[in-house]
Amino acid sequence: MRILIVDDSSTMRRIIGNVVQQLGVAKEDFDEAEDGVVAWKLFQEKNDYDVVLTDWNMPNMNGLELVKHIRTADKSIPIVMITTEGGKGEVITALKAGVNNYIVKPFSAEVLKEKLDGLVKG
Amino acid sequence: MSMSQEEIEALMSGAGDVSLEADEEVSSQENNSEESESEAVVEDTASEVVTEGTDEEVAEAEEAAEAVAETVIENEESSADDSESTDEDFSDVLAGIDGLVDDEKPAEPKEEPKEESIEDLIDQNQYPLPVKNENKVVNQLNQVADDSEEKASQIFDVLSFILDENNEIANYNKSMGEFIQREAKLLNALTTKFPNIQIFKTNLETATELLETTDKLSSKLNDENNKIFEAMELMQYHDINRQKIERVMAVIRKLNSYLNGIFEDESEKAEVQIAKHISGDSNEIVEADDLEALISQFSKEEQ
Numbered sequence: 001m002r003i004l005i006v007d008d009s010s011t012m013r014r015i016i017g018n019v020v021q022q023l024g025v026a027k028e029d030f031d032e033a034e035d036g037v038v039a040w041k042l043f044q045e046k047n048d049y050d051v052v053l054t055d056w057n058m059p060n061m062n063g064l065e066l067v068k069h070i071r072t073a074d075k076s077i078p079i080v081m082i083t084t085e086g087g088k089g090e091v092i093t094a095l096k097a098g099v100n101n102y103i104v105k106p107f108s109a110e111v112l113k114e115k116l117d118g119l120v121k122g
Numbered sequence: 123m124s125m126s127q128e129e130i131e132a133l134m135s136g137a138g139d140v141s142l143e144a145d146e147e148v149s150s151q152e153n154n155s156e157e158s159e160s161e162a163v164v165e166d167t168a169s170e171v172v173t174e175g176t177d178e179e180v181a182e183a184e185e186a187a188e189a190v191a192e193t194v195i196e197n198e199e200s201s202a203d204d205s206e207s208t209d210e211d212f213s214d215v216l217a218g219i220d221g222l223v224d225d226e227k228p229a230e231p232k233e234e235p236k237e238e239s240i241e242d243l244i245d246q247n248q249y250p251l252p253v254k255n256e257n258k259v260v261n262q263l264n265q266v267a268d269d270s271e272e273k274a275s276q277i278f279d280v281l282s283f284i285l286d287e288n289n290e291i292a293n294y295n296k297s298m299g300e301f302i303q304r305e306a307k308l309l310n311a312l313t314t315k316f317p318n319i320q321i322f323k324t325n326l327e328t329a330t331e332l333l334e335t336t337d338k339l340s341s342k343l344n345d346e347n348n349k350i351f352e353a354m355e356l357m358q359y360h361d362i363n364r365q366k367i368e369r370v371m372a373v374i375r376k377l378n379s380y381l382n383g384i385f386e387d388e389s390e391k392a393e394v395q396i397a398k399h400i401s402g403d404s405n406e407i408v409e410a411d412d413l414e415a416l417i418s419q420f421s422k423e424e425q
Contacts, residue, residue, distance in 0.1 A: 009361040011274045014282075015354050022351070057365065084365050106358040109351060 001120065002046075003030040006039040006054035006066065007082070012105075016053055016082065019109045023116060036061025040069050049077060051119060056083035056094070064097050071098035078119040082107065260378075263371050267364045274360040285350050292343050299336035305329050 003020055007013045013032045020030055031046070033039035037060045043049065052070060056063040067079055078100045083090075086104040094102055101115045243251055251257040306329035312322040399407045408416070 007361075009364065010271065011278055011357055012361045014275075014278050015358060018282075018351070018354055057368075084362055105362055106355065108355060 001025055001029060001050045002048050004033065004039060004042060004049045004052045004054075005030055006033045006036065006052065006058070006063065008034050008055060008058040010034070012055065012082075016112070019112045020053075020116070022109060023113055035059050036063060036066035036069070039066055043070060044073070051116065052077060052079045053082055054079065056081060056085050056090070064094060067094070067097045067099055080112075080115055080119065082112075260371050260374050263367050263374075267367050270360060270364065274357055278354065278357060281350050281354055285347060288343050288347055288350075292340060295336050295339050295343070299333060299340070302329050302332045302336065306333060 003025060005013050005016050005020075007016065013034075017027075017030060017032065021027065031042055031049075033042055035058045036054075039052075039054065040061065043052070054063040054066055061069075063081055063083065067081070070077065070079060075098075079098065080101045080103060081094050081099045082103045082105060083094075084105045085091075085094075091102050100119060103111060103115060255261055306326060309322055309326035309329055312319070313326050316322060401407060
């Protein structure tokens with residue numbers, strides 16, 4: 001399974017990377033991007049991701065814009081937004097933009113595992 | 123000669139001192155020139171006598187030169203007394219004025235400007251801090267966020283290292299367990315075949331104990347790894363706190379923009395020099411009577 005992890009915090013990228021490694025994903029099977037611009041570039045170049053895990057608030061291009069960009073190119077790839085934005089309005093906005101699932105920080109590894117399992121099996 | 127209002131104001135703001143100092147400088151230069159001329163006269167007189175006269179004439183010339191030198195010294199002393207008395211008079215006048223604010227601080231020995239740290243400035247209650255890049259609030263918050271990110275990354279490196287080492291230990295432990303299990307199986311077979319040989323039985327017991335130990339070690343490593351994962355999860359708060367700092371920074375930036383806008387001066391009116399002492403200020407100003415006394419004192423001196 002190929003995963004794209006997008007977060008401006010290097011610590012968060014490592015935490016998420018660690019969780020996906022626990023799920024059995026090898027280190028070379030996931031890529032990291034520090035903002036939407038880099039992520040969108042990687043997405044277009046590689047075009048082989050099975051899941052995108054993205055933060056919302058990032059410099060240059062935020063997660064919501066990234067989701068909209070990805071949805072113009074790929075309607076089916078599962079996207080999970082992992083963010084500190086915990087408001088109901090934000091969740092609805094993200095879902096409308098094309099997000100498949102939504103995780104509010106801080107989260108436990110189990111929650112991310114469940115969501116990923118659900119998306120991969122679904 | 124009377125003083126104009128501008129001259130009085132100039133005096134109150136310290137300009138008078140400057141003109142007085144200038145006068146003193148002129149008189150001092152004059153004294154110096156007189157002094158050098160007198161010295162030249164003495165030297166000339168003495169040299170003429172030495173080159174042209176007899177012994178008696180030389181003695182007379184020396185006496186004359188000494189007399190001239192004494193006169194010069196007396197003149198110097200009297201001129202020094204005059205300048206001192208002028209200073210004293212001026213000090214007396216100023217001392218007699220109640221509530222006069224002393225703008226001029228006594229000259230202190232000049233020291234090399236020392237670069238003070240923020241801690242020093244804070245200890246000395248020097249607020250607000252000078253507008254330098256390192257003192258700007260947004261910059262400081264940015265620095266805190268960046269430093270925190272760097273340290274969090276280093277902590278993550280340490281945790282990852284422990285996790286990797288634990289995994290390696292787990293692998294060694296697994297290999298040892300597998301070996302001990304094979305040995306235990308062998309010893310079990312030997313014990314069954316040779317029940318009277320005690321060493322097989324004893325070693326079988328030891329191997330069984332070691333197997334239990336490897337299981338315990340494996341369990342402890344798992345517990346430790348879980349705690350490390352827990353710590354890694356908790357490090358999400360670093361990201362959350364960073365975003366809280368960014369929220370504060372955003373508020374400060376908006377406030378800065380608002381304050382800049384509201385205090386902006388778009389008028390083309392030239393900046394007016396501001397008054398230093400105005401009636402009603404907490405620092406006392408010169409009273410009308412004192413002012414009159416000062417003016418009349420100066421008028422007398424001028425006459």
